[in-house]
Amino acid sequence: MQRNPYSAGAVKFSFWFQEFRKAVxxxxxxxxxxxxxxxxQETNIFAASSPERAKLIMSNVAKRIEALDPSFVPLFVCSDVVGQKLLCLIACMCTDTLFFDFVxxxxRVKLALGLNEYGDSDARKFWDDKQIQSDKVANLTE
Structure with a gap:
């Protein structure tokens, strides 16, 4: 995975599983x-609310697909919905460095400890740690 610079811009992007699935x-x-x-562009295959939204969705779905090796396509097709969602999650992680680092x-640490929940305090701790590690993250605002 190529490590892109941190960006908080991705928070506006959805998981878009159904759109990802349709494209795959x-x-x-x-x-x-x-x-x-x-x-x-011609038919709004994702039923987006506007042409701009359709373009935004397609751009992100394409970026996520391109981040994975093409060999994932047959694996995705033969997987159940849970497996497909995991592959979509991996694609999201490949295209968003901040999200990758959060996971x-x-x-990862929570799962290794057998914990299946995380809370606001975990997110705050992550954010505080990233602000110390990165000037770019420290300058991000809500």
């Missing part, structure tokens, strides 16, 4: 990402 199945059926993008630093 279209890839499995032989469409190219360029064809899917064109179809989205790695907080969620």
């Amino acid at each position: 199945f279209m890839l499995a059926d032989g469409a190219s990402l360029a064809e899917i993008k064109k179809l989205n 790695n630093d907080i969620i």
